[in-house]
Amino acid sequence: MVSLGYYEILILLGVIWFLFLSFWGTVDGLPRNWPLFGMLPGLLLHARWIHDRSTDVLGRAGGTFLIKGPWFADMDMLGTVDPANVHYIMSANFSNFPKGPKFMKIFDLLGDGIFNSDGDLWRNQRRFARLQIGHQRFHRCLVKTSQDKVEKGLIPILEHVSKQGLVVDLQDLFQRFTFDTTCFLVTGYDPCCLSPQLPDVPFSKAMDEAEEAIFHRHIVPESIWKLQRWLGIGQEKKLSKACETLDSIIGKYITMKRDELSRGIQLEEQEEGVDLLTSYLKEDEMMEGLKCDDKFLRDTILNFMIAGRDTTSSALTWFIWLVSTHPIVEAKIREELKEAIPTREANKWRLFSVEEVGKLVYLHSALCESLRLYPSVPFQHKEPLQPDILPSGHRVHPKMKVFFSLYAMGRMKFIWGEDCFEFKPERWISERGTIKHEPSYKFLAFNAGPRTCLGKEVAFTQMKTVVAAIIHNYHVEVVKGHHVAPNVSIILYMKHGLMVRVTKRWF
Ligand code: HEM
Secondary structure, eight states: OOOOOHHHHHHHHHHHHHHHHHHHBOTTSSBOOBTTTBTHHHHHHTGGGHHHHHHHHHHHTTTEEEEOOOTTTTOOEEEEOOHHHHHIIIIITGGGOOOHHHHHHHTGGGTTSGGGOOHHHHHHHHHHHHHHHHSHHHHHHHHHHHHHHIIIIIHHHHHHHHHHTOEEEHHHHHHHHHHHHHHHHHHSOOOOOSSTTOOOOHHHHHHHHHHHHHHHHHHSOHHHHHHHHHHTOHHHHHHHHHHHHHHHHHHHHHHHHHHHHHTTOOOOHHHHOOOHHHHHHHTGGGOTTOOOSHHHHHHHHHHHHHHHHHHHHHHHHHHHHHHHTOHHHHHHHHHHHHHTSOGGGTTSOOOOOHHHHHTOHHHHHHHHHHHHHSOSSOEEEEOOSSOEEOTTSOEEOTTSEEEEEHHHHTTOHHHHOTTTTSOOGGGGBOTTSSBOOOOTTTSOTTOOGGGOOSOHHHHHHHHHHHHHHHHHHEEEEEOTTOOOOBOSSSSOOBTTOOEEEEEESOO
16 A cells, blocks of 8 residues: 655645646636636535635735626626725716616515615605604604613513523524514514514514525526526525515505504604604605505515614624623623713613613724624625726626625725734724724725615614623623534525523622
């Protein structure tokens, strides 16, 4: 038998690695462009690690890289994390980069809602939605819903699992929390998904399945998913079932609300605030250029549900994981929370009001830092209306998608420095001790330009109320051996959930 020495083994490994790279990639680590299939084989091979692969490829390519799709499939995509390109596309030349017809086809489930429209239809919806979300009566509804759900929904479950020493999936709890609160904020009805029995909620399950199918549409050619839809198989079958469930439940909410309003039943406006569906129905005469029929309301409710539920719960999950694995950050947050309340209350069980947590600089910085590394929406894409040249010098044309990886953007040394992979809330604090403003085309988690997220303040209010309650009152420990990894979907969740044990800090 031939025995190999250390150097022979190294050379052999080198040859195998070279062959592997020349088969699936190229020697410089960039995807290989195959005749006929373009870079699709490499894309599919790496689909499970798409976020890290995008970070690697875009980093190696200097921030922008052209992904060649299969011949005749119109799947060429320009991937970029270059802040100058992002600024150009999102703000400076916004009118040449609508979401475009391809986006609308992929997200057809969202109908003509705010996420899925361009031009006047989008502009009119945005104007009206902004007015409603910014209104005091909606803010009152947000404050009440967030505080109540923490106290009556989240805490009883945490108390139960901590007493029994049970393992709990925090990601599941957060999804339930934001599902209930968003549903209440948007429709005025609470599905009570966050209750000790952890019930299955068809509305929530249908949203999960729809998102998975929509992601699938991003990675297979349009002709394939259209064929699957026509045949009623695979992900497309799931999507059409999910769509039926969503239509039916949302339809019921609309009928119930119209009925309540016609019978004069309303929330106590002054104290409790008002949900969006009620505001939309009561102020429909103010909706310039929009028709407030059932189809419009269905699309609006679904768009807001997707906007609010998943993004906020994903952000909460990654944040609690980062904090529980960074004890120094955890200690600093606890210290700041203590300073925000009277001394006599500092070392005992306590919930925090929205007001108390609203202005905390370190907590805010830690949330931004977590969103930099784990943006809830990990990628976005746009289509140019006219051929254009980006600031990086790359040419784009109408048959091509421009793709931003928000996940990769937060991990670029040329944007955030050598320590870009580290969780360091301090990078968000100025020398004067205030929050350092980072331009949105660099920190893209809430989008940039005219389509900036309308719910940023809503999200921060909810997140701060939840994390203050958890961090001040409990010790969270990730179960030993639990594998934390991002999933591959349109929302950045943890693939295996976040399995933890919680213990009380005060008795
Ligand atoms: C941590 C939480 C959140 C994050 C990271 C986030 C992020 C984003 C991003 C990246 C977009 C752009 C999406 C696209 O154009 O494809 C967006 C848009 C939007 N977000 Fe948020 N969002 C969050 C929470 C919320 C909440 C709670 C609401 C509502 C109550 C909301 C309402 C919206 C709306 C209405 C848009 C569409 C804006 C437009 O197209 O004009 N978001 N958000």
